[in-house]
Amino acid sequence: MTSTSAVSAGTPGTLGNGSPGRPDGGRRQPGVVVRALVALTKPRIIELLLVTTVPAMLLAQRGLPSIRLVLVTLVGGTLAAGSANTINCYIDRDIDAVMKRTSRRPLVVNGHGTIKPWEALAWGILLGAGATLLLGLMANWLSAALADTAILFYIFVYTLLLKRRSPANIVIGGAAGCFPVLVGWAAVTGTVSLPAVVLFAVIFLWTPPHFWALAMKFRKDYAAANVPMLPVVASPAAVARKILWYSYAMVAVTLALVPYAGWIYGVFAAALGSDITAAALDDDFHVEVGALVERRDMLTGSENLEARPRVDVARGDYALALGLQRRGNLVALMKAQAHFLEVEHDVGDVFLDAWNGRELVQYALDPDGRDREARQRGEEDAA
Numbered sequence: 001m002t003s004t005s006a007v008s009a010g011t012p013g014t015l016g017n018g019s020p021g022r023p024d025g026g027r028r029q030p031g032v033v034v035r036a037l038v039a040l041t042k043p044r045i046i047e048l049l050l051v052t053t054v055p056a057m058l059l060a061q062r063g064l065p066s067i068r069l070v071l072v073t074l075v076g077g078t079l080a081a082g083s084a085n086t087i088n089c090y091i092d093r094d095i096d097a098v099m100k101r102t103s104r105r106p107l108v109v110n111g112h113g114t115i116k117p118w119e120a121l122a123w124g125i126l127l128g129a130g131a132t133l134l135l136g137l138m139a140n141w142l143s144a145a146l147a148d149t150a151i152l153f154y155i156f157v158y159t160l161l162l163k164r165r166s167p168a169n170i171v172i173g174g175a176a177g178c179f180p181v182l183v184g185w186a187a188v189t190g191t192v193s194l195p196a197v198v199l200f201a202v203i204f205l206w207t208p209p210h211f212w213a214l215a216m217k218f219r220k221d222y223a224a225a226n227v228p229m230l231p232v233v234a235s236p237a238a239v240a241r242k243i244l245w246y247s248y249a250m251v252a253v254t255l256a257l258v259p260y261a262g263w264i265y266g267v268f269a270a271a272l273g274s275d276i277t278a279a280a281l282d283d284d285f286h287v288e289v290g291a292l293v294e295r296r297d298m299l300t301g302s303e304n305l306e307a308r309p310r311v312d313v314a315r316g317d318y319a320l321a322l323g324l325q326r327r328g329n330l331v332a333l334m335k336a337q338a339h340f341l342e343v344e345h346d347v348g349d350v351f352l353d354a355w356n357g358r359e360l361v362q363y364a365l366d367p368d369g370r371d372r373e374a375r376q377r378g379e380e381d382a383a
Helices: 030-040 043-061 067-091 093-098 117-138 141-162 169-189 194-217 219-224 236-255 263-300 310-326 330-343 345-353 358-365 370-382
Strands: none
Touching: 030 067, 030 117, 043 067, 043 169, 043 194, 067 093, 067 117, 067 141, 067 169, 117 141, 141 169, 169 194, 194 219, 194 236, 236 263
């Protein structure tokens, strides 16, 4: 097995030549090779790309295009995306070996890949050539040129130029994933018009918040491989704010399609957009409170309440309350206070005292006043 310390995470393509991935040193099974070649194309990502192609073709046609054209475009798009993904795996095989999430990819498999690097590169080039010829000869050459542009953009701009150098990697490089709508539109009309550009913009604005949410989950993986994804170089609160603003912008752009797609689309776009922004707001709350709780724990010096002096507990929770207050986030305060009252009763009182709007918050949490009456009775009994 090749140790991760022997793998450079800073230079593309430093993972040796790779072995055929056969424990007995014998001949590779054809089925194993075929499955590995398919895995290199990242089929699950291709599914998302194809999902955007068909609606673009329907909107361009103002109806249903010919089944033949749809199939040609989808197959051509599959080959083009598979080409870009395969060559991406070829270039990134060194950092894929470092990241737990990608350590089972065919070029890696813990240092003994089932596919040799040169085979992967040849496979990726072959897929790209097939996509170009299929789209060019059976759809039109504009759709073929757009597919080729997507491949080149993903390889050279995202993978080689930005991914390992800039937190803006997915913002700019993510444009490669927007090209399927242009390919679909061009396959139908032979041109690229304004509605196609709006569709492109929708996906462009959707990609960063979608990917950043995933990158937050795999932040340690990216950090180990020295890949500066935004969640690696920015605080969770900063990432959450960017996700929120990109979500707002995406929803706004989806509504720009209403004149072309009709009022039924507009109703669904507005409803789904409201749901998306609500989810983004909720995520923003959780990340914001989580960051403030981390700040509180840093001030108090321990996550164990019983192990901390009472004055440190008060100081930490006061800072947490002030942090929420400065953000004017009454809803966040109420939710956090509900947690403290439920889990840490004594600390909850200190937390309340740090907030100027104590009575309003307490009323929201206990409109009937039962908790306050019980607390007052307990204080009188203690006196």
